[in-house]
Amino acid sequence: MEELTSMKLDVLREIGNIGAGNATTALSVMLNSNLRMESPVVKVLDFDGIPELVGGADAIVAAVLTRFSGEVSGMMLFILEIEEAKNLAGTMLGKTYPEKFEGFDHMDKSALKEVGNILMSSYINSIGTLTNLKFRTEPPAICVDMAGSVMSLPISQLGQIGDKALVIDSKFLDNERPINGFLMLVTDEMSYQKIFESLGIGC
């Protein structure tokens, strides 16, 4: 994973671009708002560096995780800092949360899960369209807890193949206000290889 050429990084960035572009459109329609996306950043990080992307290992976040399997397999995470999650769920359900926040109820979680589902399905589907590889996504799960803890599942998945994570970090803007959250794509080396090959990039 360390020896990614700049060509491959460009490809990953472009995949991120298309994926996040589609995802943003889907979410804009759903929320009836003006969402925009910053150009994705592809990062190779140590495991300890991943939670730092959302304010550190002990920052409370809402994370929606979906898995996909088939010709390529892996998982995708949509992570929001807790205040952003409150904003988003509030917008969707037309409610405000009390000053002293006690946690999300079933309905809130369901709403956030649906946002994550739409975002990540459109992201993953655009990879499928681009590469012509066949895979299917599973229904997502949500978890609201410390960033370090929620990341443990994707990190241990990555830990089976190495000590680094490749993160496609796509940031969103809501009416030009940056949303403090990101999408993270986690797949194994073989899947990356297949993606590259399907796009005609040898190794």
Next chain:
Amino acid sequence: MKCPTRRFLNLLELGVRMEQMIRVGIADLKLCKTPDKITTVGLGSCIGIVLYSAVSDICGMVHIMLPSSKEIKNNSNRAKFADTGIEDLVKLLEEKGVRRNSLSAKIAGGATMFVFSGASDLGSIGERNIKAVKDELATLSIPVVMEDVGADYGRTIIFDNATKKLTVRCAGKPDKII
């Protein structure tokens, strides 16, 4: 009246050292000497294992994320796995003169953070970690004195070797001291 900064400097001159918090990362292990404390932040399915001795001022912690180094090809980072991580920590403690037969363990973590509909082998990685850690400690004849494992929430742990107490901190819950 004495200036507080001045007093602090005086303390430093006297060789009085502020106690430190030693932070153990993911797939990492470290030692700690009283009065310092040792911590690891945001355990999910990973497990934090503290090894300490009632008769020593040195303790250690390892933050493992996978059950076994034998199932995986790329296993150069030994602190990543329950088997090699604990083994190495014991070795390090022994090098510092802590006797193996005086060691006790306190463990926390091994949660299942995401609950998917339908059975899954991935979701149970926390459970597999718990089993692997207990097996390894049993093999080394190190008793698990206290544990806070499983369930579906994250944990931050802080061990104070002076009192031998492990503080388990969870989001939205009062601290638990074990």
